[in-house]
Amino acid sequence: AQSVTQLDSHVSVSEGTPVLLRCNYSSSYSPSLFWYVQHPNKGLQLLLKYTSAATLVKGINGFEAEFKKSETSFHLTKPSAHMSDAAEYFCVVSAGNQFYFGTGTSLTVIP
Amino acid sequence: KAGVTQTPRYLIKTRGQQVTLSCSPISGHRSVSWYQQTPGQGLQFLFEYFSETQRNKGNFPGRFSGRQFSNSRSEMNVSTLELGDSALYLCASSADPLAGPWNEQFFGPGTRLTVL
Numbered sequence: 001a002q003s004v005t006q007l008d009s010h011v012s013v014s015e016g017t018p019v020l021l022r023c024n025y026s027s028s029y030s031p032s033l034f035w036y037v038q039h040p041n042k043g044l045q046l047l048l049k050y051t052s053a054a055t056l057v058k059g060i061n062g063f064e065a066e067f068k069k070s071e072t073s074f075h076l077t078k079p080s081a082h083m084s085d086a087a088e089y090f091c092v093v094s095a096g097n098q099f100y101f102g103t104g105t106s107l108t109v110i111p
Numbered sequence: 112k113a114g115v116t117q118t119p120r121y122l123i124k125t126r127g128q129q130v131t132l133s134c135s136p137i138s139g140h141r142s143v144s145w146y147q148q149t150p151g152q153g154l155q156f157l158f159e160y161f162s163e164t165q166r167n168k169g170n171f172p173g174r175f176s177g178r179q180f181s182n183s184r185s186e187m188n189v190s191t192l193e194l195g196d197s198a199l200y201l202c203a204s205s206a207d208p209l210a211g212p213w214n215e216q217f218f219g220p221g222t223r224l225t226v227l
Contacts, residue, residue, distance in 0.1 A: 034215055036218075041223075042220060042221075043115075043201060043218040043219050043220040043221050044201065044203075044218040045218070046215050046216075046217070049215055090154065094215075098156065098159065098167050099144070099156070099203075099216060100156075101146075101153065101154040101156075103153045104153055104154070
């Protein structure tokens with residue numbers, strides 16, 4: 001069975017400080033993992049994806065994520081938060097022809 | 112390449128009515144998935160279509176149905192609307208999820224349905 005757990009429903013950081021959004025997954029297969037971002041009243045945009053080529057994945061807007069099989073984690077990080085990063089973030093595991101979404105983490109960036 | 116488009120963007124209906132939402136995938140994409148997003152339940156998978164066939168279905172009542180046309184465009188229909196159906200309905204397309212793990216889904220902007 002496949003599932004995703006996003007460990008924090010809300011994260012608040014100051015502008016210019018690091019961002020860490022945590023995600024743990026469960027998968028019966030070798031997983032494909034994604035992070036999507038959703039800005040208010042918008043659709044979801046792909047930030048990055050892991051497909052077993054490299055454990056450290058770089059995405060758009062300075063985000064990156066590290067796949068750790070031993071910890072079944074795929075945490076999203078960014079060295080320095082920007083005001084425009086305020087949004088909802090979803091961790092997703094793909095298995096077969098279905099995507100499994102986490103419950104989302106709302107990121108607030110304080111000026 | 113044009114992205115995923117959804118029409119209409121906003122819709123207001125009353126209880127008991129039915130509604131049809133439309134999704135046009137990215138050109139060349141043959142898989143279309145539908146999701147319901149609400150503040151309380153988050154993102155929930157409705158169904159996925161590939162080559163005009165429903166391949167996967169989430170845990171929603173039969174009032175929710177869909178179809179896909181030969182040009183890969185998809186519609187979803189909700190009959191006998193209930194207040195709880197108020198949500199953002201998102202459509203996503205991909206080339207073919209089974210073709211490989213790099214086939215991520217591309218999302219449309221969604222249709223905001225309000226049921227009064």
